Each structure stands twice: as structure tokens, then as C-alpha cells.
Amino acid sequence: MxxxxxxxxxxxxxxxxxxxxxxxxxxxxxxxxxxxxxxxxxxxxxxxxxxxxxxxxxxxxxxxxxxxxxxxxxxxxxxxxxxxxxxxxxxxxxxxxxxxxxxxxxxxxxxxxxxxxxRTMPGIDRPALAALMPTLGDNDVIMLDLGANTEADARNLVQYAIMGAAYSRILTGLEQPRVRLLNIGTEESKGTDRLRDAAAQLQAATGLALSFDGFVESDKINRGEVDVVVTDGFSGNIALKAIEGTARFVTDLLRRAFTSSIRSKVGFLVSRPATELLRHHLDPNNHNGAVFLGLNGVIVKSHGSANEKGVANAVAVAARLLEEKLTERITADLAELHARNGNGHGAKA
Structure with missing residues (x-):
């Protein structure tokens, strides 16, 4: 086809x-x-x-x-x-x-x-930038927003959750991806008013094709315990840069350690299969292709420093979203939520 x-x-x-x-x-x-x-x-x-x-x-x-x-x-x-x-x-x-x-x-x-x-899709106030990140689980985690909007109220966060879940269902095949809001703690009392308000709306909503279970802290993003992490663009971009920086720090530290002496170079040869697996897992080209969700069309952002493998992966992301009709899925999810809950997009925070 x-x-x-x-x-x-x-x-x-x-x-x-x-x-x-x-x-x-x-x-x-x-x-x-x-x-x-x-x-x-x-x-x-x-x-x-x-x-x-x-x-x-x-x-x-x-x-x-x-x-x-x-x-x-x-x-x-x-x-x-x-x-x-x-x-x-x-x-x-x-x-x-x-x-x-x-x-x-x-x-x-x-x-x-x-x-x-x-323009933005009906029912979406602001588009969000979503990207994939590696985890210890079976599937990558989707995180949004990563910088399209520095601020987001509770209504925006609920819409991000719906869009992120639709994207995750395409990539993972899960009927109800696990969705969490990024917060400074997992307790219900933690975080800003808009975070607690968004959590309450997601808990109360019916008809959502996702599994919402509160908050996730930044150190758990890559553990494989969540499929979609939702946040505002300011916090999301900081978290993304911190994760990318940590990955580079770990790989540079290993490179320095393995070249520090003859004994360590021998150790590198012995452990090379494991280090190659680590390098592959942390290579951003393997997860290239961020998506602007919430627009009337598919727009994919490739990392500026991506190599040809990274660009090919970004092309594959675009093609899959076309093939699986992402915008139509989001539209259907929003319509279902609205039909079941009246004003399904939530009140302004």
C-alpha cells in the first residue's frame, strides 16, 4: 500500500x-x-x-x-x-x-x-511537542510537552494526556497506555494547583483510552513503569535536557574509564558487547522524530544533529502516524470524552 x-x-x-x-x-x-x-x-x-x-x-x-x-x-x-x-x-x-x-x-x-x-484541531487549545525516550521496559516512553508551550493549565494537560495516549497506542499497541503527570512527588497533595486539578479531571473522566494513576517523578521516567509522561513545555524541556546530558555523561565517563590504563583497555575488550548495547540504547538517533501533536496535519521534527539513520527513523515515525491515522484517533478520543462527560475538555484552571 x-x-x-x-x-x-x-x-x-x-x-x-x-x-x-x-x-x-x-x-x-x-x-x-x-x-x-x-x-x-x-x-x-x-x-x-x-x-x-x-x-x-x-x-x-x-x-x-x-x-x-x-x-x-x-x-x-x-x-x-x-x-x-x-x-x-x-x-x-x-x-x-x-x-x-x-x-x-x-x-x-x-x-x-x-x-x-x-491550525489546532477542534478541542485542542495548544499543540504539544512529543518525543520518544528509551526505558528499561519493553516500550519507549512518550513525553510531552517538550517545549512548544512553556506554560500549561489543567485543561491543556488533560488534552496532552489524550493526545499522548493516542500516540502511544499507535507505537505500543496497548489499548490503555499508562499515563502520569510529571510532579515533584507522587502524593496527591504534591505539586501546583493546576497539576492537582488536571489529575482530578483525569481521575474523574470516563471513556478515556488510557490508564491514569497520578504522578511520576523525573527519576522514574525511564524505568519502564509509565508509557506517557505529561507536563508543561518548560518542565518537559528541562527534564529532557537533563536526561540527555546524563546519558552523555555516563557514556563519556565510561569512555574515560576504559582508556585510563592498559588494564582498563583489556577490561573494555571483555565488556565490549555490554557497552555496545548501552551505546545503542542511549543513541538519540534510535529515538529520533519528535511530533507536534494537536495540529490538523502531521509535522515531525528531526534532531538537528541527527545522522542518516536518525533521519530515516524520523521518516518512519511520520509514515507510521499517517498509516495509523493519528489525527483521526485524537479527534475520535476527544469526541468520545465530550459525549460521555459533557464538557469533556475540563474547565480552565
């Missing part, structure tokens, strides 16, 4: 065209149903396609030589939404010329452009 094509901002990311083209080609090798609209400088894209005939046969080029800068303010980028590779990739989703858009460029600009072009 062929999927709607995926629009790729070929100019975004640390390495731009080379890694985006190579990543799309890798995704095409894995699944020949993928088709692409490659947006960016036509000459550079064509040169990149020379090494990937399998991709060239499944891709169309939309020429554009204007690029959103990595440090460009979202308000500045918005003024050039109709001329930049990022803006044109998003617009392809709006017009139906593509089913999803993928960019490794400026996150703030991508969020601003996508929200303006696609």
Missing part, C-alpha cells in the same frame, strides 16, 4: 542536504512504499540524488533557496513562510500535496509556521 508522500525540508539541520537526502534514501530502502517531496535548492538536491537512484525514482523536487536560520526568531521566520524550504514543506501538508512534513531545522520556527498554516 502506498502512503501519501512526505515533504522533507532538505535544507534544515546541521548538515542540511547531504544527511536529509541520505536519511530519506535509507528510509526508502527499508520501505519502498515511501514517496517524497524534497524541498530546497534544486541543484544541491539533484547532486545528492545522484548517489541514491532508489530515492530519485520516488521523489519530486520543489525548488527553494531560502532557508530558516538556526538562531532565527520564530517571528522573523513567519514573515518568510511562503519562501523558505521549511515553510513550503509545511504548506504542502496544508494543500494536501503531502501527507506529512519533516524538518531538522529551527524548532521554534517550525512550531510557529505549522500552527499558523495548519
Amino acid at each position: 502506498s502512503l501519501p508522500r512526505i515533504a522533507i525540508d532538505a535544507m534544515g539541520g546541521d548538515e542540511g542536504v547531504r544527511v536529509m537526502i541520505s536519511g530519506a534514501a535509507e528510509a526508502r530502502r527499508r520501505h519502498d512504499k515511501f514517496k517524497f517531496l524534497l524541498v530546497g535548492d534544486e541543484e544541491r538536491i539533484k547532486r545528492g540524488l545522484d548517489s541514491h537512484p532508489n530515492l530519485r525514482a520516488a521523489a519530486e523536487i520543489l525548488h527553494c533557496d531560502d532557508v530558516v536560520g538556526g538562531d532565527e526568531k520564530p517571528t522573523q521566520a513567519l514573515r518568510r513562510a511562503k519562501t523558505t524550504s521549511m515553510g513550503l514543506a509545511i504548506n504542502a501538508v496544508k494543500t494536501g500535496d503531502a501527507g506529512a512534513a519533516l524538518s531538522a531545522g529551527n524548532t521554534g520556527a517550525l512550531m510557529a509556521m505549522a500552527k499558523l498554516a495548519l
Whole structure:
């Protein structure tokens, strides 16, 4: 079965065209149903396609030589939404010329452009950025919001829980993913008023396709005890950076320890299978592909430093969300909640 094509901002990311083209080609090798609209400088894209005939046969080029800068303010980028590779990739989703858009460029600009072009879904006040993180359990954990909105009230958090659970059901196959709110403790009395209010709404709601059981602390996010962690974008982004930093610290510490002496180098050779497993588990390229949930269309954000494997994984995320009809699932969940609970989106905190 062929999927709607995926629009790729070929100019975004640390390495731009080379890694985006190579990543799309890798995704095409894995699944020949993928088709692409490659947006960016036509000459550079064509040169990149020379090494990937399998991709060239499944891709169309939309020429554009204007690029959103990595440090460009979202308000500045918005003024050039109709001329930049990022803006044109998003617009392809709006017009139906593509089913999803993928960019490794400026996150703030991508969020601003996508929200303006696609608008939020009915029943969703604010979109959220959701990403996968590794755990000790059988499945990755989904965390949202990771920076789309620095603040969130109880109503927003309930909507995030519904969207995150829909995404988790696609990835894990679980009928009722375990959803928790990120807090400074697990006791019901802990946290801000909006956190306690959101928890009360989720506990009282019926018809939710999720299992809610209160709060989770940040040191339990990766234990495999929860499938979806819900928080505001400020706390979520801090937690994500802390987790990523800890992972780099552990790997750098191990590298330093294993190269400190001849004996430790011998120890490294003995333990290499275990350390390779650790490296693979912590490699962000294996979990690449954050998603803006709550928009009328699928927008995926690749990490700016992702390699071709990471870009291919982000393409796979976009394709799966199209195949499993994520936006339709969220719409159905919101409608079900509203039908069972009246004003199912909760009161403003």
C-alpha cells in the first residue's frame, strides 16, 4: 500500500542536504512504499540524488533557496513562510500535496509556521511537542510537552494526556497506555494547583483510552513503569535536557574509564558487547522524530544533529502516524470524552 508522500525540508539541520537526502534514501530502502517531496535548492538536491537512484525514482523536487536560520526568531521566520524550504514543506501538508512534513531545522520556527498554516484541531487549545525516550521496559516512553508551550493549565494537560495516549497506542499497541503527570512527588497533595486539578479531571473522566494513576517523578521516567509522561513545555524541556546530558555523561565517563590504563583497555575488550548495547540504547538517533501533536496535519521534527539513520527513523515515525491515522484517533478520543462527560475538555484552571 502506498502512503501519501512526505515533504522533507532538505535544507534544515546541521548538515542540511547531504544527511536529509541520505536519511530519506535509507528510509526508502527499508520501505519502498515511501514517496517524497524534497524541498530546497534544486541543484544541491539533484547532486545528492545522484548517489541514491532508489530515492530519485520516488521523489519530486520543489525548488527553494531560502532557508530558516538556526538562531532565527520564530517571528522573523513567519514573515518568510511562503519562501523558505521549511515553510513550503509545511504548506504542502496544508494543500494536501503531502501527507506529512519533516524538518531538522529551527524548532521554534517550525512550531510557529505549522500552527499558523495548519491550525489546532477542534478541542485542542495548544499543540504539544512529543518525543520518544528509551526505558528499561519493553516500550519507549512518550513525553510531552517538550517545549512548544512553556506554560500549561489543567485543561491543556488533560488534552496532552489524550493526545499522548493516542500516540502511544499507535507505537505500543496497548489499548490503555499508562499515563502520569510529571510532579515533584507522587502524593496527591504534591505539586501546583493546576497539576492537582488536571489529575482530578483525569481521575474523574470516563471513556478515556488510557490508564491514569497520578504522578511520576523525573527519576522514574525511564524505568519502564509509565508509557506517557505529561507536563508543561518548560518542565518537559528541562527534564529532557537533563536526561540527555546524563546519558552523555555516563557514556563519556565510561569512555574515560576504559582508556585510563592498559588494564582498563583489556577490561573494555571483555565488556565490549555490554557497552555496545548501552551505546545503542542511549543513541538519540534510535529515538529520533519528535511530533507536534494537536495540529490538523502531521509535522515531525528531526534532531538537528541527527545522522542518516536518525533521519530515516524520523521518516518512519511520520509514515507510521499517517498509516495509523493519528489525527483521526485524537479527534475520535476527544469526541468520545465530550459525549460521555459533557464538557469533556475540563474547565480552565
